[in-house]
Amino acid sequence: MPDNYKSKRVTWSWLRLEGVSFTILPFEDRDSVLRDYAGLLASIKRGVLLARRVDYEYKYSDYSFSVSDTAFYLRAPAGSQVVFFNPRPEEPARPRVKRLVNPATLELEDGSYARVLVAYGFPAGLPEGLLYTLYTEVSEAALVFREVDKVKAVRMVETARRRRITSSSQGVTEAHEAGALEELASRVLSGSSLFEFYLYFIIKDKEPKSLNTRANTVKSLLKGYGVDVDAPPIQRELYNLETCLGVMCIEKHYADSESLKPLFPLISEELHDPNGVFLGVSGTGSPVLLDVWSKPNLNFVIVGVTGSGKSMTAKVYLKRLREVDDKILYVGVDPESEYTRVAGLLGAQAVEIHENQRLGLDPIKLMRSGALEIGQVADIISEVYGVPENLHGVLRRELFMNSDFADSFVEFASSVKDPELSKYLQGATVPPDSLVYEGEPPPLAGSVIFGLKNVRSKRLKILISALISSHSYNTLLTKARRSVFFVDEAWLFMETPSIVSLFENLARRGRKHGAAFLYITQRAEDLARTPQGRTILEQSATVLLLRQEPEGRDACKEIYKLSDSEAEYLVNAPVGSGILKAGRKRITIQVLPTEGELKAFSTTVS
Ligand SMILES: Nc1ncnc2c1ncn2[C@@H]1O[C@H](COP(=O)(O)OP(=O)(O)O)[C@@H](O)[C@H]1O
Ligand SMILES: [Mg+2]
Numbered sequence: 001m002p003d004n005y006k007s008k009r010v011t012w013s014w015l016r017l018e019g020v021s022f023t024i025l026p027f028e029d030r031d032s033v034l035r036d037y038a039g040l041l042a043s044i045k046r047g048v049l050l051a052r053r054v055d056y057e058y059k060y061s062d063y064s065f066s067v068s069d070t071a072f073y074l075r076a077p078a079g080s081q082v083v084f085f086n087p088r089p090e091e092p093a094r095p096r097v098k099r100l101v102n103p104a105t106l107e108l109e110d111g112s113y114a115r116v117l118v119a120y121g122f123p124a125g126l127p128e129g130l131l132y133t134l135y136t137e138v139s140e141a142a143l144v145f146r147e148v149d150k151v152k153a154v155r156m157v158e159t160a161r162r163r164r165i166t167s168s169s170q171g172v173t174e175a176h177e178a179g180a181l182e183e184l185a186s187r188v189l190s191g192s193s194l195f196e197f198y199l200y201f202i203i204k205d206k207e208p209k210s211l212n213t214r215a216n217t218v219k220s221l222l223k224g225y226g227v228d229v230d231a232p233p234i235q236r237e238l239y240n241l242e243t244c245l246g247v248m249c250i251e252k253h254y255a256d257s258e259s260l261k262p263l264f265p266l267i268s269e270e271l272h273d274p275n276g277v278f279l280g281v282s283g284t285g286s287p288v289l290l291d292v293w294s295k296p297n298l299n300f301v302i303v304g305v306t307g308s309g310k311s312m313t314a315k316v317y318l319k320r321l322r323e324v325d326d327k328i329l330y331v332g333v334d335p336e337s338e339y340t341r342v343a344g345l346l347g348a349q350a351v352e353i354h355e356n357q358r359l360g361l362d363p364i365k366l367m368r369s370g371a372l373e374i375g376q377v378a379d380i381i382s383e384v385y386g387v388p389e390n391l392h393g394v395l396r397r398e399l400f401m402n403s404d405f406a407d408s409f410v411e412f413a414s415s416v417k418d419p420e421l422s423k424y425l426q427g428a429t430v431p432p433d434s435l436v437y438e439g440e441p442p443p444l445a446g447s448v449i450f451g452l453k454n455v456r457s458k459r460l461k462i463l464i465s466a467l468i469s470s471h472s473y474n475t476l477l478t479k480a481r482r483s484v485f486f487v488d489e490a491w492l493f494m495e496t497p498s499i500v501s502l503f504e505n506l507a508r509r510g511r512k513h514g515a516a517f518l519y520i521t522q523r524a525e526d527l528a529r530t531p532q533g534r535t536i537l538e539q540s541a542t543v544l545l546l547r548q549e550p551e552g553r554d555a556c557k558e559i560y561k562l563s564d565s566e567a568e569y570l571v572n573a574p575v576g577s578g579i580l581k582a583g584r585k586r587i588t589i590q591v592l593p594t595e596g597e598l599k600a601f602s603t604t605v606s
Contacts, residue, residue, distance in 0.1 A: 010046070010077050016090035017049075017072040017082075018294075019268025020584035023129045026563055030128065033584070037264050038257035040074075040084040042193055046146040048075040051131065051265045052092055053139050058287050060278040060320075061594045065287045069272050070135050072265065085266055086294075086583070094140075097238055104231040105208050106238060112204050113211045114139065114238055115231050117218060119199040122253060123226030126262035130225055132269075137218050139204035143263055145197045148254070153194035156254070157185040184259060192256040199253075199263060201229065202238055271585045277320045279313070280576070280592035288580065288589050290317075293482065295541035295583045298516035299507050303524045303556075304546025309576035310520050311338055311488055313544060313591045315601040317518075318346050318484065329480040330447035331472040333465045335489040337451030338603055345600060348447035353464060354454045355432050358439030361467035364409045371474035372467075374399050376505070379498035384463045387424045394418045409437045432457070436464055444475050461492060466499045473506050477515040485510060486518035491526050500532040507536065524548075525555035544589070545570055546578040 020033055050073040058065045073092045076082060095110040106114050131141050148156070160181060188194050203218055205211040215231065222229050270282055276289030292300050302310045315338075322328055330348050332339050340350035353359065363381065366372040372380075378396045381387065387395055398416055406412035413428040427433050442448070450468050455461045469485065477483045485506060493499040507517035519536060524545075527533035537543075537559055548556050548570045557567045566579060569588070576591040593601060 012047075012075050013078040013080075013089065014091040015074045015076060015082055015087040017074050017085040017087055017266055018583070019070060019072050019266050020085070021269055021586040022264070022267040023132060023269060024586060026561060029561065034128075034261050034264060036084045037261070037266070040082065041145060041195065041257050041260065042147075043084075044074070044076045044080050044082065045193075046077065047080075047144075049073075049143045049145070049265050050075065050092060051135060051141045052094075053135060058278075058289075060287070063278070063287070063592060063594075065281075065285075067272060067286060068136065069270065070268050072268075086296075094239055101208060103233050105211060108204070108238075112206060113208050114202055114204045115211060115215055116238060117201045117203060117215065117229040117231055119201075119222070119227050119229045121226075121228035126225055126227070128262050129264065129267055130227075130262055131265045132267040134201070134218065134221060135267075137203070137214065137221065138201045140202040141265060142200050142202075143197060143260075143265055144200075145195045145260070148194040148196055150193075153188050157181075157188045157194070161185045184254075184256060187256050187258055192258065194254055194256055195260060196252050196254055197260065197263075199227075268585070269587065271580065271582055271587050273582075275324060277317055277324055279317065279320075279580075280590045283588035288587065290542065290580075290582055292516050292542055292582075293514065297539060297541045298511050298514070299536065299540035300516060300518045300542040300544075301537060301540040302518070302520045302544045302546065303522070303527075303548075304544075304578065305522060305549050305552075307575065308546035308573070308578070309591060310522075310546055311603065312576065312593060312598075312601050313546070314486065314488065314518060314520055315339065315342065315346070316591065316593050316597055318486070319597065321484070322347050325482060327481060328447075329476055329483040330449065331469070331476055331483070331485045332449035333452070333469055333487045334449050335452045335461060335465070335492055337453035339449045339488065340451035342600055343449050346447070346449070348449045349445070350449050350451060351442050352451045352454060353468075355435075355456065355460065357435060359436050359464065359468075360439040360441035361464065361471060362409045362437045363467065364403050364406060364412055366467065366470055366474075367403065369474060371470040374403075376470075376498070376502055380463070380466050380502065381425070381428070383496050383498045384459060385424045385427055387421065391418070391421050391424070394421050410434050432460060433463070436460065436467070441471055444472055446476075448472060448476070458492065462496050462499055465493065466502055469506060470502065473510070473515070477510060478513045480514070482514040482516075483510075484516045484518055486520065488520040490519050490521040491523065494521075494526045494530065494533060497530045497532055500527075500530055500536070504532045504536055523552050523555075524559055525552055528555060528559055541583055543581045544578055545581075546576070547571070547573040 022030060022033055052071045054069045054071050056067050058067050095108040098107045098109050101107050104115055108114050134141060201218060203214050205214050219229055270286045271288050271290060273289050273291035273294050276291040279288045279290055282288050292298055302313055304310050318330060330346060334340055340352060343350035363372060363377045367374060367377055378399055382392050382395060403412055410429050413425040416422040416425055452461050455464060473485060477485060510517060521527055524537060527537050545556060550571050553567045553571055556562060570578060578589060580587050580589045
């Protein structure tokens with residue numbers, strides 16, 4: 001046992017970490033992942049990073065899958081502040097050791113046989129993402145690391161360097177190693193931390209014989225990278241690293257966080273969020289399970305050309321989300337009245353809006369109830385009535401001074417003092433606009449979807465959408481534990497920055513109430529044109545890119561940092577296929593409606 005393991009008693013705690021996409025990422029994105037990894041090692045200083053294979057069956061309706069997943073854990077000194085890779089407390093559930101079958105084979109309580117393989121020889125250079133390639137073969141891969149005291153580290157690398165330099169008979173590999181050591185030494189001397197580390201694998205199988213075969217497979221896989229592994233003699237323990245005999249019998253290895261980068265273990269190229277919504281299959285045929293609430297923010301954007309399957313995906317998502325959580329509330333703005341048609345399947349009430357209907361969406365009352373702020377009302381009204389820039393201040397002032405004295409917005413608009421402004425607000429005082437403001441707002445009890453197909457004027461569509469979103473947001477969404485506010489055909493609003501800004505504001509405020517924001521639109525570049533739209537695009541933790549127009553390829557590439565081949569794929573993507581980015585995962589996806597869903601949710605006239 002290395003004596004420095006004995007010297008200090010440390011209490012450990014386990015955290016579950018989130019795996020990230022890696023092998024498919026462009027170079028800069030990989031770098032940013034690796035920086036976080038280096039940050040993790042540096043802040044924890046000692047611990048174990050563990051990757052465990054988890055196999056399970058997943059079923060949704062007629063679809064069923066054998067899933068092979070990897071779960072990641074960190075064993076860190078208790079009380080460590082871990083900020084990287086979305087940590088949450090959880091201990092890995094591992095079967096206990098029952099008995100020693102032969103010197104290198106253990107029988108576990110779950111009836112399987114297991115063996116530890118310890119890496120004892122490393123080449124000077126390793127490819128990035130190497131561990132990921134082993135995850136289908138091994139049951140666990142563990143990287144044990146421990147920072148070496150600074151003074152000791154400097155002394156060590158200097159001694160080693162001197163020894164290498166004075167040794168005369170260097171072969172090619174040794175010279176290579178010496179070069180690598182030289183680099184390591186200079187990094188450590190300039191302040192980089194030095195780590196003592198061990199890498200080991202646990203392999204498992206049903207029979208001792210197949211375990212041997214598997215051990216050989218893993219050995220030769222690793223040999224291919226120049227890594228030598230072997231089973232230490234007389235295995236007793238699998239998991240308890242402090243007493244692991246394997247660690248005792250091997251030479252210590254040293255690296256700084258730079259040279260540990262190839263051993264970055266937290267790689268997972270699938271999206272299997274626990275309790276996630278089943279959306280379809282990834283490029284490798286694995287189910288895609290999305291939990292928007294596990295992401296750093298709750299914005300979900302779907303972008304794709306007409307007919308690429310955006311609305312179908314949204315409907316399937318909303319329907320299945322309710323199956324996962326029946327308490328969830330929806331508020332939807334549905335410009336084409338596609339969702340109102342199937343509102344029952346989404347557990348929502350459908351409200352069809354007509355132009356000659358009194359809607360009770362009075363901006364002044366919305367202001368009083370806290371649904372809108374004075375600045376938002378001023379911006380929306382200015383845009384809807386084309387109030388020129390030089391009168392914006394006047395409108396704001398009048399709203400501030402006089403709105404308290406007006407019973408309604410119509411009254412306010414008819415009694416505006418400034419003669420210039422008054423001219424612009426004339427339209428607000430007569431139908432159809434006055435009808436939007438007059439009357440009582442629709443009563444909102446549960447989920448509700450507003451169909452706007454019968455509102456033909458685009459200007460009114462926009463005005464109504466803005467007011468109704470604020471109203472329902474204020475009355476419903478802040479009260480639910482979890483909710484989704486969705487807007488389809490969102491390109492309609494692009495030319496009206498105040499509305500985009502309002503949506504962006506709702507999305508931001510919604511986060512602390514668990515209100516997710518689902519934004520569905522055709523062209524990313526439209527949205528990217530306004531700063532508010534750009535904020536929505538860039539700050540959405542979840543983005544589904546469906547088929548893009550060739551003209552939109554570059555905008556998408558730029559906004560989402562896609563590679564050439566990804567952009568190419570999107571231009572030719574069949575219906576329901578695309579790229580899903582969720583948190584730090586990035587996968588290709590085929591959205592799979594069930595037969596029933598396809599039938600119910602299709603919009604193509606049959
Ligand atoms: N994932 C899918 N699998 C199979 N067919 C789909 C899928 N998504 C959409 N479709 C078909 O394509 C049609 C158009 O899809 P839709 O979601 O309305 O497109 P968009 O909203 O992008 O214009 C749907 O009516 C449906 O018949
Ligand atoms: Mg659509």
